[in-house]
């Protein structure tokens with residue numbers, strides 16, 4: 523059976539592939555029993571959900587589990603007793619690199635890039651949680667190396683494959699509300715911390731490998747309930763705030779539907795930086811160059827924390843429109859489309875769209891699509907060629923949070939802020955020596 527890599531670096535297989543045939547993706551051999559052997563880095567929290575969803579594919583064999591927290595590792599191992607276990611992903615690759623085919627990265631944001639890059643350097647397909655990376659430079663590099671390696675990749679924005687989001691993309695691209703001039707996107711979640719640096723500390727739990735959890739970040743003492751699990755999102759060294767957390771889901775549909783590229787600039791309204799946490803509330807404005815779906819330029823505004831949802835006086839809302847806690851609003855020349863984070867797209871003014879029939883869409887499993895792509899039977903829809911630029915745009919807004927009210931002029935080709943040299947220092951982190959990986 524012939525197969526080749528397409529322009530986006532994905533495996534393109536002939537249509538007649540039998541569903542049980544494992545097509546070797548570039549750089550690795552098929553497993554002996556024809557199943558895709560997966561290795562999972564981070565198996566608690568969302569990693570547990572990722573593990574269940576990927577393991578539910580009938581052609582997957584969970585081969586390796588890796589987590590820095592032994593309690594979480596043991597819970598996952600109970601579900602997959604045949605899998606090998608590790609606490610350190612670097613050891614996992616050096617000891618067992620030939621015994622698995624594909625890698626799932628579900629760690630906190632600061633470990634996405636080093637773990638995913640190590641997988642790519644071993645020619646492994648990667649499913650990586652969102653946002654693709656913590657730093658702008660990392661997103662650029664993952665996209666480049668994934669294209670060079672030609673292995674299937676997918677970012678963990680599972681709603682990208684859901685019927686409402688797919689339908690919304692189709693509706694916008696059919697021109698139902700005409701050319702779009704503005705997007706407003708918001709989340710009333712609050713993944714920020716406005717307080718001072720932490721002065722207390724304690725010994726980490728015996729079950730947690732704290733140095734491995736810190737990974738590429740500078741060493742510091744463990745503080746209970748501040749970092750692990752989940753709370754790291756609020757802190758600038760580890761997470762990306764509400765914009766990086768929920769924004770990736772909520773930015774995705776407008777970014778995809780409007781076929782946006784890199785923003786021209788980004789500007790944030792928030793409190794002054796503290797050097798510790800992301801601001802608890804932000805308004806981030808962007809300007810994007812126009813596309814076939816937009817007016818000459820596109821203005822995009824993000825609101826989070828207490829700034830969300832935006833107030834009607836901030837928007838020219840259709841009369842009587844109640845905004846959900848999380849979602850986006852497309853402002854077109856011929857109407858509005860509201861897309862709740864969970865729910866179907868709605869068109870306004872209602873009277874104008876009373877007889878509108880929304881298009882049918884095909885529903886796919888975001889997870890199984892990646893597994894099928896690894897087996898040469900599908901293409902992923904949120905590969906790193908798409909996820910990279912989306913994440914770069916989003917993270918520019920996170921960088922802008924550190925320079926309130928300053929408009930950061932962006933040269934995407936050169937990967938630099940042209941009017942504020944100090945902002946460029948926040949595009950790329952210096953990794954601790956022992957966690958260096960080629961390409962980053």
Ligand SMILES: NC(=O)c1ccc[n+]([C@@H]2O[C@H](COP(=O)([O-])OP(=O)(O)OC[C@H]3O[C@@H](n4cnc5c(N)ncnc54)[C@H](O)[C@@H]3O)[C@@H](O)[C@H]2O)c1
Nearest residue numbers: 564566567568589590591594628629631651652678751752
């Ligand atoms: N797609 C979604 O809907 C969705 C939802 C929630 C979280 N997420 C994403 O999933 C990721 C994890 O978030 P979470 O809320 O589960 O965080 P968490 O802190 O609850 O869990 C992270 C897991 O990774 C483990 N871990 C940490 N560092 C590790 C390392 N170096 N090597 C191996 N394991 C490591 C932790 O022990 C823990 O089990 C984040 O990137 C987050 O943005 C996505």
